[in-house]
Amino acid sequence: MSTLTDIATVARWEVKKSFSMMSRDVLPVSILLFVLLVLVTGFSAQTGLHLQDGMYDVGVDDPQVAELLASDARFSVYQLDAPLLNANRNSFDIIIIRGTVYSSATDKAAAAQKTLERDYAKYVNSVYNSENDLFAAYPLWIDTQSVKSELTFLSTQSGQYVSAAPRRIAPVPEGEIKNIPTPSPTLAISQEELRQKLVQSNAKNSQISRYTEVLSTGGSSMGDFKTPSQLSPPLPFDSIILVFVFIFPLYFTSQFFMMSIMNERIERKGEILLSTPLRPSSIIFGKALPYFVGMVAICAALTVYIRASPVIILPLVPVIFFFLANALLIGMVSRSFKELSFLSIFFSTVATCYLFFPSIFANVHVISLISPLTLIVLTIQGSAWTITDYLYSTSLFWLTGAVLFYIAIRNFKDERLFSEKRLVSRIREFLSEILSQKYPFISLFLLSVFSIPFVFMVQMMCLVLFFNLPMPYSLVFLLLFSALIEELAKSAGIYTIYARDPPFLTWKNLLLACAATAIGFLVGEKLLLFATLAQISDSVFGSILFLSLGSLWLPLLLHFGCVLIVACCLKIWGRKGFFPGIGIAMVVHCLYNLYFILGWIG
Amino acid sequence: MKSKHLSIIAKKEFRGLFNERTILLAVLLQLFIAMFSSFLMVGLTSMYDPSSLSKYSRSGYNIAYAGNESQLLTHLRASPDFRVYQMDLSTAVTALEERKLAAVVYVPDTLPDAEEPVKITLYTLQNDLQTAIVEVKLRDIFLKYEQDLREIRADRLKEEFVQVQIPKTGSGGDFYEFVYGLLIPLLVFMPAIISAALVIDLITEEYQHETLETLVSTPVTFAEIVWGKVIACEVLVPIQAGAWLVLLMINGIAIRNAGLILLLVTVTSLILILLGTLTALHYRERTAAQFIFSTALVVVILLALALPSNPLNLLTRLAVGAVAGEQWIVLGITLVIVIVLGYLTHLYAVKIGKKHLTD
16 A cells, blocks of 8 residues: 555656646747647648649640649649650650650659549549449449358468469369358448548548548448449558557657656766665656656547547557656656667667558458557557457567566666666676576576566567568578577577676576576477467468477577577676677577477478 | 857767767667568569569469359460469369469359349459469459450440540559658758757757756857757757768769759758757757657658648658759748748857856
8 A cells, every 4th residue: 555655646746747847948948839830730731841842744625624734743744846845855754645645764754643543533633523323333333241260370371371272163162161141232321422432432532631541430431331433452651641640649748757767867866766765666667657647648539530439548558558668768868868869769670660560461460460559540440459469469569668667677676777887798797687697597487487578579570571582592681680589589588697706607596597597498489389479480481480388308509509598608707708698599599499390401 | 158168068069979989879879660661672573573483483374263153264274374274163262272272263154145143253362472462463354354354344434534544554663652752861861860859859958967057157158059969869850861872872873963952951951950959959859859859850751741831841852853943932931930940049049058157
């Protein structure tokens, strides 16, 4: 109970302090800026964003065509006579003579032609939309039905496509044949309603509305019926806007938290706070609480604003937690404002990539579920997701966030907060603090258990990064990087112990330490695998990342062997032996993977 | 203002950056983004342009056709992308669930010249990479069929429109607009934003770490300190932007007018850096200054984008080589803004400097 009171007290202080900091006309200026922001947003929504204006040069001979093209700012349109156009062909990307398009053989011209194609299709549609007989203009409608398959990730990712080779006779299902009701041949919607919706969907052509489409529920307003031209895979860049709308304010608020932690460290201002009987955990949670509440409130306000389901908040909470944990640690390790800025920009770029890139594939592939943002995209689209999906995409955020908070709490004291050391040595000190002197092996074991979520997160990042490279390259890169990441994570503990106290690493202790690390890594790996990642672990990619679930002693031997290599290098050559050691261990790890999992050797 | 003093201050800031290895982080950051943008290029092209995946689709997809016969069946059979089986709907959908088929098409018995439209039902697999490709390929065939039906019903259409014949497009050019119209301006302007944030850090740090008094007691004036920091940040911009251009060119993205682009970015970045300097001088505290500055930054960038021929647009046009002299006008206007802001900053710095001396 007293802990809760403590947290509440610190939270109150924090709020009071940040308001007093804001005194120097920050509030009036920020209100002014906000008003300006609203005005400018309105202005730019009206005039459009002029980023791609005049990219393409087009020459036409017909004023009507020129008028049609001029509606798209991307074209610089020149109206000339046909012979003149022909003579100056090379100074244009596209020329249109007597209604026929001729384009140069460049990439730019190809892009211009594609843009023209889309513009023209829109123009044709707008003409069709005003037809009296809508069903003569749009005689074909397609109703798309999604069918769930049991085999999802496995078959597509291992490079097998649905069926190996086409056969003469029609395929016969193995299972029981389910009765599928014959679809109704009519559209359950009147011509006039349909016309309105067609006009609506055709109007969505400006750059801004292309992005905002995701946010409005408009995507499903056409029902499942589409004309053939509307049938296309979802636009990949739509989720950019989601990142900015939801993640950007979160990133902003966590900056304040970061700064508040940093401020305590400047000129030892936080000494007063540390000298109170409050426990570090109470101080940290108390300081974090107002920011957490603020971030959830911002998300809730945004959700209400875009009229989405409140379920959206659920996947955002772990993201907020993760952001705060990172902000806390960045605030604690950086020596100067510059370092703080760069660390936070770096972190936010990496985090944004991790959140953003998978969600591009929201409608396309299960891999997208590794990002909580995908759940948001799904919610907005009105698709349901399950608790398993939630665990799958958020568990890494919860776990890593919790571990980072723990590390920060253990290190929240005088000698860590007020010392100024290089980044790497600070991180080593932080790790050293959570490795107990008394029970070094148990702490090594626990350290490697808890390093697993981080390893998975980085490896997931690699999976996203290499996923779409052509098949052999993606495997090779994944093989090398996942081995490197694992070896670095495993040896971090032993390196820390060695740096703290080199004589401790006698041969006996060295063996014990390696064993503790290896067992810890194996246990952590299996725990997390069983909990969440079964889907990915069954594919070829998964087998490289996480080793097979089958036998236990082989992976244990591998972990032990690799850590031992690094530890021996450390013992023999000292700290400069660390990186060669990692290199050798990485090679061993790769060979093991190649031999046992892929069977490529022998 | 002595140039020797300015260079002393600028050098001091550079030394700080290198000592902390923060510059290393900045380089890492740029590499990381470059890596991801190449992922975008390779990944998305193969994902959304089915023809680039043609090696997987050589054998064609197995699809089932259920319901009434129509012109569509003929089109599907003629297509090299598909192998069509006429099947019973229930059997076909079950086979689809077992991944023995890529899609199922159901066509009702609506006549081609009927009052009502023809409503086709398309069954595909949920959350599947392949479905996206199959859908794009099916779309072309549906479009053909739609054209057939339109011709049959042509006598019911009244409106006339401007005719433009567009030849069939090959592959390529899909991501041209994304690369030149979004990625390049974004990446090349990022150093300007980073430097503006950096100048705020450098100035507020002197206040918050209380190192300013020592600096002011040296022969260096306050205005010289401020300008030294501005120069340090400004110098970083062309270096980083140049690195971007080189990286992009190594990735096979041709960029025209690279020299002019660097000049434009260097001049434009001064606007942001000077705005940052003014904010930092006013608030003298990082949280407030960074907050106000980033909000102002969004306003400034949005406003700039809403204006035609803004520096970002100019950058895009320079990169694709679609400029005809107007770049000098934009550069001139930008330069005027820079000079005004620079003069304001100088006045403000001198004023604050006097106050610090009397304190």
